[in-house]
Amino acid sequence: MSAQPPIRVGIVGANAKRGWARDAHIPALRELLGDFVLSAVSARTQVLAEEAREAYGAEAAFGDSLELARSPSIDLVCVVVKVPEHRAVVLAALAAGKHVYCEWPLGCDLAEAQEMAAAVGPGSHVMIGLQGLSSPAVRAAIDLVQSGSVGRPLAMRVYSPTAGWGTQAPPHYAYLQDKRNGATLETIAGGHTLAVMEALVGAFVEVDARNSILHSQIDVVGEGAVERTCADHMMVLGRHAGGCVSTLEVAGGVTGKPFRLELDGDAGWIRITGDFVGGFQGGVLTLETSVNDPPPVVATTDLTGPPANLAESYARLASDIRAGQRTVPDFERAVRLSRLLETIDLASTSGHRTTGAPT
The missing domain is CATH 3.40.50.720 (NAD(P)-binding Rossmann-like Domain)
Structure with missing residues (x-):
């Protein structure tokens, strides 16, 4: 206290x-x-x-x-x-x-x-709600990469499922189907995942993408069918500033399949998994690695589910405010991620690989 x-x-x-x-x-x-x-x-x-x-x-x-x-x-x-x-x-x-x-x-x-x-x-002091970046497992994985424990990052593969953006939605989630509202599978499920990927292996400098609407109409419970104008499936092929290459699949309307991030370096590997149905950032994550004596995964609280990573975020923000420092993901991070998402959308709509780091 x-x-x-x-x-x-x-x-x-x-x-x-x-x-x-x-x-x-x-x-x-x-x-x-x-x-x-x-x-x-x-x-x-x-x-x-x-x-x-x-x-x-x-x-x-x-x-x-x-x-x-x-x-x-x-x-x-x-x-x-x-x-x-x-x-x-x-x-x-x-x-x-x-x-x-x-x-x-x-x-x-x-x-x-x-x-x-x-x-x-x-x-x-401002903080953007990318709570996956405050997950103890993610922060321990970042330490492993930055310390050189897995060597030079070579390739990352990510599968990021969410139950959202399926074929049915409750009325209070109908607005998530309209791309103009900014709350889409690309921005929410995609944005949370991309933020962790960049935190681990650096900024994207090249992207190729295919954002797809696999279900163009969905059933809003009690209200009938509405048209979906945002993607419900997202695939990104990328290259990062340090040379690491990555693949990302974000899948909407999926239950029963875990989140999985695998990173191979030239001296070891990292695996992060999670099973929260609404997206990996909403639950406790598990870290596995080939590294001997990895850093401990230490949580601030014993919470599980949606409050767990949010409590970690709040604890970090409180520390920043008390100490007058700025270490948490801020609004400039949000701007950079928003620009990356626009770059990915452009790559998808144009059908052309997009190069150049979105700064």
Whole structure:
């Protein structure tokens, strides 16, 4: 427990009955009470906000998310709403000098991400919600690569499945089928996976891709069929700055198959696996390696499932805020990843390999 006062958190997008705030953010914060206190929640209406306040023990409830973002009783604004709503809340919080944790993707497109990154002031700590980068297994794997324990990375193979973007969706996930909303298989499942790949072996400098819509219409439960305009299957062939080559398959509508990342170096290998149905970043990951005496995989909490890697992210952010350092994935990382996704989309639509590191 820190000797400093707890960081006062306001969660934008709290709901007492369902949602990522309920399933992941709230239990993660409860495990880190020495560093954080839940000061406020907001929702679409004051009634829903009051329900969330009572359910989670927050001190205040706001029916207006921008009011929460500007509240003097909040230090850290956590943005856990649909992607098209990120921009307004993030900009309001940054203008008020707040620290911000924003779920990934940062914005609906590269331009929005760039605008928000440019708005970060010197007094604000920001973190983008790429919680897979905070997984203890991933961080231990990064240590193995950076220490030279597996030698020079040669080839990486990744299979990243998710139950999302199948042939059916609940009404509150209908918006994920529209590419214009920025919350797609490419950006969410693809973005989380690409971030880990780059963290391990460096930036992509060349990509070839095929993003496909295998199911053009899906059934929204209770509402009927809607057209899908974003890909539900993604394949990327890449080359990284250090010379490593990689293959990535992101598969939507898949259950019962594990996430698997394999990296071969000229002196050893690494394997990371996970079985969380909503995407690897939402669960505890397992690290295997050929290296003798690998670094320990040490978690901050005993949590499993969706809160586990999020608690690791929050712990890292608290440490940064306390120490005045900046080590967590920030909005500039989000801009770079958004640009990489645009590069991949261009390679797919043009049918041509795209070269040049997206910086």
